[in-house]
Amino acid sequence: MPAETAVCQLLERQAMDYRGWLWVAPPRDAWLEEGEGRLLSADHAVVEAWRARGRLASSALADDPCHEPVPPPGAVLFWPKSHALGEWWLLRLCQALPAGTPLQVAGENNGGIKRALKVLAALGLGCRKRDSARRCTLYETRLEPVSLNPDLAWSRFEAEGLTLASHPGVFGHGKLDDGTRLLLERLPALLPEGDAAMGESETQHAVLDVGCGDGILAAWLARRGAAVTAVDVNAFAVEATRRTLAANALPGEALASDVYSRLEGRRFDAIVSNPPFHQERAIDFGPAARLIREAPAHLAPGGQLVLVANAFLPYPDLLEAAFGSFEVLADDRRFRVYRAVRR
Template identity: 75%
Template structure:
């Protein structure tokens, strides 16, 4: 089967980067696709997806295609190595650099690598990044305001684990050590909205959280784990979830760094597309600083699901507490889901909302 036949049997590409790839004469059978977007051309094609995004992996697997997280994937050698790989350059350049280091450590020297992305997303920066790693590069094509580059992998002296960092968050007299990785929300700093939520939580959560009786709390979109760690330190049994595998790993490391790891203290940390991994479970409180971006695009979908489905995951009297940019359209969603809400804090940039299940 030649490349032309393969292309004719596939769905058409919808995203600009995939439309650029679709017109190539390359035979992508058996290739790895790293950090891919949702696109029917990819999901009905060849090769394996490697993604930290649970939504992407679920879509590939639903289509009968292999898809795995980069965590736990062993170095590929011999027959297990793909003939090539395509890296979709992410909005976070630091994350793109991590992917390059990970590829160099995981795949054999000389493996073909293509790098593709939108020009406004910084794809042209890969020329300097590859040069700094001692890897040659050539431009293969450009179209749809995207560019495609090609290189071959080589060994570099930098361990991809060096991308993990730890920083200290100061909350009044309290200190928390936070693990951080490129691509995780608030990488390397405490987000102002999260700070406002933390300052508000102490007076808003049930008394059990600050006492000796465990209270079950869901940290939705756990990021680097600061909310989970703050809550666990106060006696809550926290279930922390995120759709991003890097965030889940960061939260686990944050809990361990603050001596809060272990089921007795912190509950569990797992990947979940909003409530997808929590069927039938209820909590005393749900706390969140929900995202509203997917790469560079605004996407209210996950936040809307967080609010709309929250009552089904709260016990009677349970409450949803979330912080959001003041301009976001959450009041209507809260009104429809709960029949009412209150604003606990508002600094003109961010608002902390509370809604209680009757």
């Protein structure tokens, strides 16, 4: 199958034998998924798509990203939108793969690929431009040992009386998002406090945080006594939420899940979310549409969905179709907080 995305079309035209190579943080593209090599990605949906085809695929934070004792003959890094995340990936690859391993770095010109040159130079990795086409550029270099530890990318900050863990590539990295702040202002009136300290499960409300990010909603809910489950498709977000809960000595589980993919058969008293609506620079309502459309199946009778979204997004129609009715709890012209109840 021919490549579907511009950056993969650039790679497809290379006179290269990519068999056995490691594909790092790629987009969804059938040319890759039906081809050769292994995957390393922070996107749970991409990892599962490769595994469904019987392909070797590892999560970004796996202890052994190469799966096999024989290292790959080379790697291709798809440069991310986040400059700091791109640096983390380079450090990770320098740490995980043998010195001298060929590395290609590919990306769209208006997606920040040229910034990779500065990062490579700062790490002492000389590179050359191999090709450019379809408004994309491909660089190549070789990996060498680097003294910096990729774990240094983790950071902490304080918000709402909580200590939050953060990592490049996680939504709202290093700060509290204004939409999340507006949502938190409305939640106390909607979700009564339980008694987690007493360990009395009958007083606890089961709450699901979809798109948990750095774990601010999960930790805030757990502090009020809710039995919290947090999910995110991003492996860094799942780990950030786990670290946030641990830093605040709060209970809760965090799972890598593509919206509800890991939650079959489970129902909750409430679902809260500040859902993502874009993938890189292209607007994509897919995850948020699934969040809303499938929410009734994951809510107990009388359960509620509470979410915050940019005011311009077309969520009212989705909420009306899924629940029959909804209400707007807050609107500051930038963000709206919606609530819908399963009847």
